[in-house]
Amino acid sequence: MTASTSGIDMAAGVLRAGGLVALPTETVYGLGANAEDPAAVSRIFQVKGRPPSHPLIVHIGDAEPLDDWAEEVPATARLLVERFWPGPLTLVLRRGRRVPLVATGGLETVAVRVPDHPVALALLSAFGGGITAPSANRFGSVSPTTADDVRAELGDAVDFVLDGGPCRVGVESTIIDVTGEVPAVLRPGGVPCEDLEAVLGRPLAVPSTSRIRVPGQHPSHYAPRARVVLAEPEKVVAEAELAQQQGHRVGVLLPAAFADAEVKAHAVVQVPGSMAAYARGLYGFLRELDQKGCDLIVASLPAAEGLGLAIGNRLHRAAGPRNTV
Structure with missing residues (x-):
């Protein structure tokens, strides 16, 4: 405090x-x-x-x-x-x-x-x-x-x-x-x-569409200035390098499982293995890649369990269509 x-x-x-x-x-x-x-x-x-x-x-x-x-x-x-x-x-x-x-x-x-x-x-x-x-x-x-x-x-x-x-x-x-x-x-x-x-002591219901409007339900939300593209974890490096070759200034949220990979990109952020640490740092990572001038960010969704479900929800919406009102 x-x-x-x-x-x-x-x-x-x-x-x-x-x-x-x-x-x-x-x-x-x-x-x-x-x-x-x-x-x-x-x-x-x-x-x-x-x-x-x-x-x-x-x-x-x-x-x-x-x-x-x-x-x-x-x-x-x-x-x-x-x-x-x-x-x-x-x-x-x-x-x-x-x-x-x-x-x-x-x-x-x-x-x-x-x-x-x-x-x-x-x-x-x-x-x-x-x-x-x-x-x-x-x-x-x-x-x-x-x-x-x-x-x-x-x-x-x-x-x-x-x-x-x-x-x-x-x-x-x-x-x-x-x-x-x-x-x-x-x-x-x-x-x-x-x-x-x-x-x-029972499962939560997961409505296909929310009948009650709540924060964070807009198709594009939690979004940095750079466009966010999602890929399977094992394809993040290849997707990032392809985009870099196409002229993008690519930022990468590199999954912990691929920490030793060499990535040809404009900027790379190593994602923590701990989901608590990832959640704590997620928005800071996106801001950092914006500040470094990236125009495209390649990321992958973590396993949809624990805090990984919340992280995946934020990344999915960050990658949503920007032209939706």
């Missing part, structure tokens, strides 16, 4: 005045506003360039006030709350009256979580309310995992940046819809689905 008490108090004052605060969480940095101030919440959408139909996550300081934000909290939700909060788990519940519709994209559901970061929790305590906070970046681009990332991308559009050091998880929260009979995973994230299923 690097933020001072005075900095936290200043940030709380900015929120009370209707301003925007960039705050650290264990996942990524968020662009925060008073969740009960429709004008402040609307400004989040304006600064990010985010479609108003895309709901935001409400962050609260602990589980006790959950009933103030949700109309009903089923037993399944309380079980997950007891085990995984604070932490990178977001629950989709029926919207309580305290939540303005602008924060939910007009939906009668609300996404809520308790972040596991001392600075975020200190701010929530000092502020005394809920904070809506999507990632503190332009809509669709790479999420920020340091305060410097936020400043570089949003600059003066943010009223106050609260520096809490690098984010330790590095990918966004897992989102689970608990409004139906069977809990459904709407976005893989910092809590592996296997851990959730172990606690629930």
